[in-house]
Amino acid sequence: MSSPIKKIMVYIDGTEQSVTAAQYAICLASFSGAELIAHYVINTKAVEDLLRANIFLKEEQVEYEHDMEADADRYLNYVNELALKKGISIEKKRGRGNVHKEIINAVNAEKVDLLVMGELSRIRSRRDEFYDEAERAMRAAPCSVLIVKDDERVWEMYQALV
Amino acid sequence: MELIDLVEEKIIRIPLESKDKPDVLRELVQILKDAGKIDDFDKVLKAVQDREDKKSTGIEKGIAVPHAKTDAVSSLKLAIGLAPHGIDFDSTDGEPSKLFFLLIAPPGLAGPHVEALAEIAKLTSSQSFCRTLVNANNAQEVVELMKGE
Numbered sequence: 001m002s003s004p005i006k007k008i009m010v011y012i013d014g015t016e017q018s019v020t021a022a023q024y025a026i027c028l029a030s031f032s033g034a035e036l037i038a039h040y041v042i043n044t045k046a047v048e049d050l051l052r053a054n055i056f057l058k059e060e061q062v063e064y065e066h067d068m069e070a071d072a073d074r075y076l077n078y079v080n081e082l083a084l085k086k087g088i089s090i091e092k093k094r095g096r097g098n099v100h101k102e103i104i105n106a107v108n109a110e111k112v113d114l115l116v117m118g119e120l121s122r123i124r125s126r127r128d129e130f131y132d133e134a135e136r137a138m139r140a141a142p143c144s145v146l147i148v149k150d151d152e153r154v155w156e157m158y159q160a161l162v
Numbered sequence: 163m164e165l166i167d168l169v170e171e172k173i174i175r176i177p178l179e180s181k182d183k184p185d186v187l188r189e190l191v192q193i194l195k196d197a198g199k200i201d202d203f204d205k206v207l208k209a210v211q212d213r214e215d216k217k218s219t220g221i222e223k224g225i226a227v228p229h230a231k232t233d234a235v236s237s238l239k240l241a242i243g244l245a246p247h248g249i250d251f252d253s254t255d256g257e258p259s260k261l262f263f264l265l266i267a268p269p270g271l272a273g274p275h276v277e278a279l280a281e282i283a284k285l286t287s288s289q290s291f292c293r294t295l296v297n298a299n300n301a302q303e304v305v306e307l308m309k310g311e
Contacts, residue, residue: 013273014274042273043276046280049280053287055221055282056279064276067270067272068272068276071272071273
């Protein structure tokens with residue numbers, strides 16, 4: 001029987017948890033032979049909200065979006081290097097807009113079988129449940145979602161991968 | 163790191179002693195200094211003042227969100243000040259500001275910086291939450307309110 005997982009997408013947001021998720025996804029791709037996509041979403045929705053709330057100036061909107069694009073490239077390149085070290089090729093994707101919607105759009109567009117995400121923040125209030133973008137993506141994803149935990153164990157697994 | 167993870171008693175001052183905008187900015191930066199969150203007071207203050215010189219971060223309904231990006235910090239830093247009687251902060255609606263959230267970020271953390279500011283915007287969009295917060299008696303109450311909201 002061939003692997004039921006043909007295409008894996010790992011969501012990268014610059015947190016250590018998302019890098020751990022990428023290490024796990026690289027291992028999974030190696031074991032299953034699945035294609036691997038790393039997806040980073042630049043949260044332009046939050047920047048627009050700040051502009052509307054008069055917290056940001058127009059020039060700050062431009063500056064921060066530029067900075068976030070640079071962050072996205074840096075993290076995607078880092079994850080790409082992690083994959084290459086283990087002989088895995090990775091497709092880098094960069095989205096912009098509302099984070100959870102962009103993740104779901106990408107999952108649908110790429111016909112992803114498995115979405116891999118870093119450990120979610122602890123939900124401390126109903127507001128978190130409504131607004132946490134990763135939480136919303138996990139709940140709304142049309143495919144199976146794997147939440148990666150235990151960074152030390154994952155690192156050991158990644159290191160052991162030949 | 164999320165906004166809520168930055169909230170602790172030592173970065174909260176009630177009430178602020180300042181009477182005008184320049185003093186508020188100094189007092190907020192001093193909170194960070196006193197809490198051991200920053201080393202270079204002058205550099206952080208200049209970054210905040212430079213941003214305020216472009217346009218006041220005093221938004222509507224008594225809220226002010228002074229912020230800046232500077233290499234004087236290596237991670238996000240938050241200070242919260244309450245001024246129940248209000249301080250003139252050149253707000254967009256002309257009303258005195260009562261709730262101050264100072265957020266400082268290093269270059270290279272644009273995403274978390276934006277998300278923390280957006281979190282403040284969301285929190286302060288609730289008028290009932292702001293009313294309760296501004297009437298908090300001590301830093302512990304502020305922490306509990308922020309973490310419980």
